[in-house]
Amino acid sequence: MSEIVIEVNELSKQYHLNSEKGSRKVTTALKSISFEINKGERWGIIGKNGSGKSTLLKMLSGIVKPSSGSVTLVGSVAHILSVGDNFIPDLTGRENVEIFFRLNGFSAQEATEAFNRAAEFAEIGDYIYSPVKTYSDGMYLRVAFSACLQLSANILLVDEVFNAGDAAFREKLKLHYNDKYTSAETMVMVSHNPEEIITYCTHCLWLENGAIKLVGSAKDVETAYYYAMFKEKREEAYKRPLVQNADNMGTPFVPVENELLKVSDFSIEAPEGAASITYESGILFNIDIEKKQEHLVLHPAIHIYDYLMNMILTMIPQANSMSDSNMKTHENTTGKMRFTTKLQPYILTFGNYYAEIIFAKNSSPDRDFLVEAIKAPGKIHFEVRQGKIYDYAGGTNNISIKPQCNWEITIPDNIKEARTN
Amino acid sequence: MEQKNSKPRIRVYHSEPSSVREYFFDFIKNRHLLTVLASQEIKSLYAQTYLGILWAVLRPLLLTLIFTAFFKGLLNIKTQSPYYLFAFTGMISWNFFSTIVTQASGVMIQRRDLIKKLHFPKLILPLYKIIVSSIEAGVGIIILIIMILFEGIPLHLNFIALPFFIFLNICCGFMLAVWVNALSIRFRDLTFLMPTLIGTAIWLTPVFYPASLLSPRLSTLLYFNPMAGVIEGYRYALLGESFPAWPFFISLGITLLMTMAGVWYLIQVEDEIIDYV
Numbered sequence: 001m002s003e004i005v006i007e008v009n010e011l012s013k014q015y016h017l018n019s020e021k022g023s024r025k026v027t028t029a030l031k032s033i034s035f036e037i038n039k040g041e042r043w044g045i046i047g048k049n050g051s052g053k054s055t056l057l058k059m060l061s062g063i064v065k066p067s068s069g070s071v072t073l074v075g076s077v078a079h080i081l082s083v084g085d086n087f088i089p090d091l092t093g094r095e096n097v098e099i100f101f102r103l104n105g106f107s108a109q110e111a112t113e114a115f116n117r118a119a120e121f122a123e124i125g126d127y128i129y130s131p132v133k134t135y136s137d138g139m140y141l142r143v144a145f146s147a148c149l150q151l152s153a154n155i156l157l158v159d160e161v162f163n164a165g166d167a168a169f170r171e172k173l174k175l176h177y178n179d180k181y182t183s184a185e186t187m188v189m190v191s192h193n194p195e196e197i198i199t200y201c202t203h204c205l206w207l208e209n210g211a212i213k214l215v216g217s218a219k220d221v222e223t224a225y226y227y228a229m230f231k232e233k234r235e236e237a238y239k240r241p242l243v244q245n246a247d248n249m250g251t252p253f254v255p256v257e258n259e260l261l262k263v264s265d266f267s268i269e270a271p272e273g274a275a276s277i278t279y280e281s282g283i284l285f286n287i288d289i290e291k292k293q294e295h296l297v298l299h300p301a302i303h304i305y306d307y308l309m310n311m312i313l314t315m316i317p318q319a320n321s322m323s324d325s326n327m328k329t330h331e332n333t334t335g336k337m338r339f340t341t342k343l344q345p346y347i348l349t350f351g352n353y354y355a356e357i358i359f360a361k362n363s364s365p366d367r368d369f370l371v372e373a374i375k376a377p378g379k380i381h382f383e384v385r386q387g388k389i390y391d392y393a394g395g396t397n398n399i400s401i402k403p404q405c406n407w408e409i410t411i412p413d414n415i416k417e418a419r420t421n
Numbered sequence: 422m423e424q425k426n427s428k429p430r431i432r433v434y435h436s437e438p439s440s441v442r443e444y445f446f447d448f449i450k451n452r453h454l455l456t457v458l459a460s461q462e463i464k465s466l467y468a469q470t471y472l473g474i475l476w477a478v479l480r481p482l483l484l485t486l487i488f489t490a491f492f493k494g495l496l497n498i499k500t501q502s503p504y505y506l507f508a509f510t511g512m513i514s515w516n517f518f519s520t521i522v523t524q525a526s527g528v529m530i531q532r533r534d535l536i537k538k539l540h541f542p543k544l545i546l547p548l549y550k551i552i553v554s555s556i557e558a559g560v561g562i563i564i565l566i567i568m569i570l571f572e573g574i575p576l577h578l579n580f581i582a583l584p585f586f587i588f589l590n591i592c593c594g595f596m597l598a599v600w601v602n603a604l605s606i607r608f609r610d611l612t613f614l615m616p617t618l619i620g621t622a623i624w625l626t627p628v629f630y631p632a633s634l635l636s637p638r639l640s641t642l643l644y645f646n647p648m649a650g651v652i653e654g655y656r657y658a659l660l661g662e663s664f665p666a667w668p669f670f671i672s673l674g675i676t677l678l679m680t681m682a683g684v685w686y687l688i689q690v691e692d693e694i695i696d697y698v
Contacts, residue, residue, distance in 0.1 A: 015696055062434050062540035065692035070435040077432070081538050088461065090468040095461070102457040103539060131468065154429065 004074070005155060005186050006037035006060065011069035013055055013210075029055040031210045032069065037203075042187040044197035044218055046225050047207035053190045054159060056207065057081070060188060061157050075154030075186075078104065082159065084144030089133035094119070096132055097147045104151055114150040121176075122146035145173055149180060156181075158189040160196075197222045256376050261298065262290040263374060264336075266357055268382040271342060276385045279402070282345035283382070285315070287357060291334045297327055298359045299370055300339050305354040305379060306400045312353075313401065315341060346404040350386045353400075354379035444542055444688050451541045458532075458545070459552040466553070477557030478564045481512040488512075488629050500631055502660040506569060511628035513565055514590055514655045517558035518648055519619045521594025525550040526601035526615050533698040543691050544684065547598045551591060562587075569659060577661045586654035589673065592680050593647050599683035603690055606697045627652055632666070644668035647676045 013030040030052045037043055045053045058064040059071055061079045086103065087096040097118055101111035119128045122142045124135075132140060158181070181187060181200040191197055197204055197218055204221035206214040214221050253266040265288040274281035285302055302315040317327055330337060356379045360370040439447065467473040485508050493504045500507040525547035529536065532546055562583075570576070597615075605611040626648045632640045643649045650669030656662040 016693075058537075059434065062432065063537065064695055066434060066436045068436045070433060072434075073432045075429040085538060086534050088465045090465045091461065095464060099457055099461050102453065103535070105453075 002038040002040075004036050005039045006074075006188070007072040008033060008035050008056075008060075009070050009072070010034050011056070011059060011071060012067050013052075013059065013064065014067045029210055030059075033207075033210075033212050034069075035205065035212070035215060037186060037188065039186055041203055042181065042184060042201045043189065044201035044204045044222070045188065045190045045207060046192070046194075046197060046204060046222065047213075048229075051207040052210040053207055057157055057159055057188065057190050073155060077155045077157065078151040078153035079157035080148045080151060080159065081157070083148055084140055087132050087140070087144065090131050092130055093122075093124070093128040093132055093135070093143050097128075097143060100147050101150070114147075118143070118146040118150050121149060149173075149176055152180075154185050156184040156187040158187065160189075160191045160193070194222050194226055253376070253380055254378055256374060257290075258374055260291075260293050260296065260361070260373050261359065262292070263357060263359070263376055264288045264290060266355075266376065266380055268355060268380060277382065278385050279347075279349050280345050283343040283348065283384070285341050285343070285355065287339040288336065289339065289359075290336050291330065294332050294334060296361055296373075297331050298339075298361060298373060299327065300341075301358045301360065302341070303356040303358065304343075304348070305356065307352040309354070313347075315343060347401060348384050349400055349402050350384055351400060352381065352383050354381055356380070438689060438692060441685070441688060444544075444691075448542045448544060451545060454541055454545050455549050455552060458535075458549040459556075462549070462553045463556060474557065474560055478561045481516045481561060482509065482564075484516075485509040485512045492629050498630055498634065501662045502574065502656070503572060506565075506572060506574075506660060507631070507656065508629050509565060509568070510655050510659055511626075511652045513558065513561045514586075514652045515623060515626060515628045515648065516561070517554060517590050518594045518651070519623075520554040520557065521551055521591065522597045522601070522619055523616050524554060525594065525598035526605065527612050528598075529602050529606070529694055529698055530609075530612065536695055536698055543602075543694055544687060547595065547602055550598070551595060554594070555591065558587075558590075565659065574660060576659075579658045579661055581658075582654065583658040586651055586658055589647070589651050589654065589676070592676055593651060596676055596680040596683055599680065599687055603683060603687045606690055606694055622646070622648075625649075640666065641668050645672050647672040 010032045011030055011034070012028070012032045015027045015029055016025070033056070045056060047053050055064060057079075058081075059066055060073070061077065061081070062071075063081075086100060088099075091099070094115060097115050098111045101114045102108070106114060122128065122139075122145075124139050124142055127135065127139060128143065132143070135143070178199070181189070187200070189196070189201060201218040204214075204216065204218040204225075205212060206221050206225050214224055255262060255264045257263065265286075267286045268277070269284050269286070270277045270281050271284045277283050287300060289298075291298070299317060303311050304313045304315070306312050357376040359373040359375075361373040363369040363371045463474070467476065470476065472479065485505060488508055489505045492498050492508070498504065528546040528550050529543065535541075535546075536543065566576075601611050601615055625643070625646055627634075627643065632643055632649060632653060635643060644666055645668060647669075650665040650672060653662070653665035653669070657664050
């Protein structure tokens with residue numbers, strides 16, 4: 001039979017903040033949320049910064065008073081809200097750790113016993129008897145984490161505390177905290193780290209703007225959250241450049257001309273058969289020009305920029321374009337003509353890009369040296385939409401160029417044989 | 422390690438402010454914080470000094486020496502007992518008061534680390550500062566008594582009144598500290614104003630001069646400063662001087678009332694503290 005140990009009932013919190021002008025502004029951190037946690041469940045709380053996660057945890061631990069609603073907790077409570085914040089620099093590690101335990105409700109004797117365990121775990125030897133101001137950052141964290149590890153109660157409240165210490169100690173910590181968290185009778189943990197939530201928690205609560213967005217099994221909620229954040233990140237990236245509008249960004253193409261040629265139009269479209277430009281479709285670029293001179297070979301190039309205006313690739317004719325016979329077909333003609341090229345599928349991922357045109361020409365008829373013939377002044381915005389293929393990019397979200405590569409797998413013969421045998 | 426209780430502890434946090442009764446029980450439950458914080462403070466205050474807690478005596482003693490040279494040497498003020506004892510008694514009492522006010526009135530901001538990490542009745546904070554100040558003052562009073570005996574002045578029966586005046590001394594400091602704490606939640610400026618006011622108020626208190634030095638009308642006014650009566654009271658108990666004049670009891674009554682009102686007000690605004698520190 002399940003037994004409710006934490007009951008949150010229509011909990012709300014408003015903060016009254018003094019604004020610069022002296023008037024008092026009310027911000028709502030939590031909007032009437034309710035949930036129940038049964039004995040034996042380990043809950044993760046996720047959400048963006050400012051979504052109310054920490055406020056909720058602080059209300060569970062009684063530090064922040066609700067504006068309305070209530071919290072009921074059954075059993076003893078320990079909280080790991082921060083590590084080493086209350087240490088006093090002039091006191092020794094031992095004194096600080098013992099005070100830490102006393103503040104957390106240990107009796108003097110319990111505090112001494114817990115100190116002995118913490119000191120053993122921290123492995124900093126006699127330094128534990130020196131003032132903590134003499135510690136290195138690493139030692140400081142070792143002591144603080146070791147102290148937190150000794151806290152135990154029916155209900156464990158944990159704010160995100162990892163990401164510290166040297167690698168070896170962190171591994172050791174992870175191992176012990178792993179035991180601690182998975183053996184906790186009931187736990188509520190705030191974290192940004194999806195791995196932590198999935199490893200330690202059975203349930204997950206997703207807060208957005210102070211309200212519950214989703215509650216469910218840790219894996220389901222964390223996955224939904226992760227994809228939503230991923231999408232948002234991409235959409236954010238997608239919106240960014242349109243606001244800046246520097247260097248004619250996002251404006252229609254403006255024709256440009258000089259004595260050699262006129263670039264009259266530039267269009268970017270999805271190749272035939274594709275409804276829109278996606279990662280799978282590839283991209284078609286058309287440049288319409290009017291050529292004014294004979295005995296001139298134009299060498300087109302399209303520079304592609306990402307949303308942060310970093311040039312990420314350049315599309316030029318074949319490497320040795322000056323001897324490219326195909327390019328030479330227009331050498332002795334003038335008038336309207338169209339240059340078309342296609343960017344292969346599976347190169348540019350979902351997002352916003354800009355394209356820029358440059359034409360080059362030979363510096364002199366007898367030399368294979370290119371100089372600029374004309375450059376279009378603006379950059380043309382285009383977008384690559386989300387296609388059918390899910391944008392998994394090896395764990396990173398903001399990668400622009402993602403060519404598909406063939407991977408070959410080589411298995412040593414002796415292993416292959418062992419398998420077949 | 423956790424003891425298996427048949428009845429698990431149930432905590433309920435809700436939006437209503439706690440009643441004085443609830444607050445009192447919460448205070449009792451967290452009383453260990455008083456000693457933990459006070460001992461932490463004493464340790465860290467005097468950590469890595471050679472003289473340690475003796476500084477609590479040396480500070481008023483040095484001031485007394487300076488003022489003795491000034492008042493006795495230049496102005497030749499007449500007092501019932503030797504001037505340096507007269508002044509040192511005043512200084513110990515005043516120092517006790519001003520330490521409580523300055524230390525305890527900034528404590529909410531000083532210990533915001535605790536307020537943000539732990540649930541406990543905030544009244545504990547000014548009170549633990551009072552414990553720290555009392556220990557320091559206690560050392561001072563012992564040294565003072567030794568000096569008095571060394572001078573050859575016998576202890577009178579008046580001595581039994583000393584705890585009463587020590588209690589009043591604490592009340593005066595606590596009253597101001599509680600109000601400053603409660604009000605400085607909204608008006609942070611107060612925490613800056615207080616040390617200046619205290620520095621000025623020493624001249625409106627008979628620390629270095631006897632109240633009898635003033636005209637009768639002025640000395641009546643002087644006694645509306647509760648610390649005037651407290652300091653004269655110390656001299657009455659320790660040096661066998663005359664008892665403070667009657668207007669002292671008016672300021673005494675006001676002080677006690679204001680202390681209780683301050684505590685009540687602090688309990689009312691308790692929950693807002695975390696939003697402001």
